[in-house]
Amino acid sequence: MASEATPRINAKYLQPFTNQTVRILGKVSSLRGETATIETSGSINVHLTRVPTPHLLRQNPFRKKKRNENQLNKS
Numbered sequence: 001m002a003s004e005a006t007p008r009i010n011a012k013y014l015q016p017f018t019n020q021t022v023r024i025l026g027k028v029s030s031l032r033g034e035t036a037t038i039e040t041s042g043s044i045n046v047h048l049t050r051v052p053t054p055h056l057l058r059q060n061p062f063r064k065k066k067r068n069e070n071q072l073n074k075s
Contacts, residue, residue: 011042 007013008023026040038044 010040011044014044 004021006021006023007017008025009017010025014022014024024038024040024044024046026038026044028036029039029043030037034048036046036048038046
């Protein structure tokens with residue numbers, strides 16, 4: 001499967017690329033449900049259509065939980 005060439009843009013250049021596939025360069029400043037806010041020379045709100053992967057979640061459900069003192073004393 002060939003990869004489609006896509007322009008890399010920031011918030012400043014978003015408007016001319018309406019209804020086109022682009023790569024947004026920036027930092028995810030918040031992730032709430034199906035909406036991400038990306039800081040990239042301004043803010044961009046993105047509606048996500050895929051299930052978030054574990055490394056994108058604030059609390060990773062696959063991370064091992066630390067045992068508390070009561071559990072340590074019983075061992």
